[in-house]
Amino acid sequence: MTNTSVDYTAAGVDYSKIDPLKIDAQRAAKETVGNLAHTGFTEIAASRGESAYVVDMGDFLLASITECLGTKVLIADAMRPITGKTYFDSLAQDTLAMAINDIITVGATPISVQAYWAAGSSEWFDDKQRSHDLVQGWKAACDRCQVAWGGGETPSLSGVVNANTIDLAASCIGVVRPRERLTIADKLQAGDAIVMLASSGIHANGVSLARKIAADSTEGYKAKLSDGRLYGDALLDPTVLYSPVTEALFAAGIIPHYCANITGHGWRKVMRHPGSFTYRFTDIGSVPPVLAYLQRAARMTDAEAYGTFNMGAGFALYVAAGDAAKTVEVARRTGVHAWIAGSVETGPKSVVIEPIGVTFTDADMHLRA
């Protein structure tokens, strides 16, 4: 998950309220670059604005990241009495996806992960079914992404974490190898195609709003979606893991020019690249029933919905136009639905979603300090 809070009014965000803590921390962090001097390694400075930190180790580049899942665990706690499922196998996948889907955006192959499971009490882990689901789900996601699970921390933080829940996070290390796979900011160009990879549902952003909708409605999490499923059960569909796609792309000879993990800010994330381009969409794919329900229940305009949720697209690959069709095919062969959604043009920094008549401009985007 990212740091952004969910907002009913996705449009007209006041970008002067950039998080002062983040600015303070980013500034201080940047000042530590000299600490690498004794190692002989150098950092890829541009990675400080990207999703993963990259250090040049000579033979390859080393990427690292730590990401938390966030409050999706609270939905699982609410749903278990309803369906009997613990959902912690799914939440394990969500947590790993937060780290892995971010680290691959810089062109890294994920190598190993560490688990961070901080419960609110030592009793939390006594629930054998739930703990076992968490372990098995974590392992299964590691296997899907071909990463080694190196270890982790499973503390009981009574008084810090709420008694009946758990703070889940993952740290991940990856390698960018060969170095040509590095996607920082220098390859994106007008004429590139935008291939979207389908999401499974809400993934892990917009969760506070999803919980509020349940709290404010009479059927709550038991509301029926257009496909007959329960709202809460569909909310807990795990985040799609996208590293099998990026690895398959490289094996097929395709190196994306840029990537964006669609997490907070919805489709506004599409323009996270520091440069100035217009991103024009002509095919928006289909919206998962759970997100269609959410938009309706929250009475959000398309601009608000597409500026908050992924609306069916969990990851954006910006590839050379000639690679677009093959990119779609490669992704689908790994089991991830994909489609050519639009293209990158010269123009003012903006996201233009033609089928719904929505445009996001630079003023709507303040992810970089």
Place this chain on the structure above:
Amino acid sequence: MTNTSVDYTAAGVDYSKIDPLKIDAQRAAKETVGNLAHTGFTEIAASRGESAYVVDMGDFLLASITECLGTKVLIADAMRPITGKTYFDSLAQDTLAMAINDIITVGATPISVQAYWAAGSSEWFDDKQRSHDLVQGWKAACDRCQVAWGGGETPSLSGVVNANTIDLAASCIGVVRPRERLTIADKLQAGDAIVMLASSGIHANGVSLARKIAADSTEGYKAKLSDGRLYGDALLDPTVLYSPVTEALFAAGIIPHYCANITGHGWRKVMRHPGSFTYRFTDIGSVPPVLAYLQRAARMTDAEAYGTFNMGAGFALYVAAGDAAKTVEVARRTGVHAWIAGSVETGPKSVVIEPIGVTFTDADMHLRA
């Protein structure tokens, strides 16, 4: 911090209550080793029992770890109204020390860190003085350890983390270079000397008991120690960072045979090595006033105290006997007090602390599943 909960009765621990969740997770994690095959890298299998996970990358070994601080933050929250200090610069150092002091035990040079600061509400970060102290303290600790601060996560986990507090953790990457610096389990031998590095106080283990003592006494955190300081203020002295010592040792031509970070389990941690040795102590150094107060207030025997707290020794270096004096000198030159505390002998796995007549046996130690 480690996963162990603080226990008044440090002796007679029932080692059959080994944490089933940890066993389940360790077993599942071990099964993912094959996932590295496609990378060409191999893991150092023995590192799975150690404090950091180590992968062989060819030119060097890569170590990684994620560690949390734990509940020490709650003491800071209580002390601020008393002294006006936020203490979050100290807590930043504590958090980094958890990761760095563990990663160096395998012989790694720490390279970069990521911050994980999960607050219970977005308002937590609005406290400018506290947030700034956290940032500055983090940076200062990075500078002290010559690591790059690569980034991090600063989410607001309302409903997961308690509203007025924060879950602090750090992930760290390090390199073991040259490979000969790897201290896993194969170098320790009878005849080696044990050099202890002084602690600053409680560091971060035994905190629950320390808080209980404050809650159960009339003066609480305002109790006066033997040196006139307030109990709560002394509790918040930050954990000593030991990587400057291990780096200086290598520069001086000394490679320890083994290391132990004295965290949970007090001096029982001294026998964490998987082999069977007797660790005999003749010089226990001096006990920080805050720990002397704690032992008295909790009415703990020496066995209980030395089996719970660091009692003045935060890190153990096992070096060739001929290197002992120089090890002490090198440590002191970095600003860390050190002394030759004892030696490693052939014998049953045990810790014998002669000056206080305390012996811990293998039955008292269950850190490995």
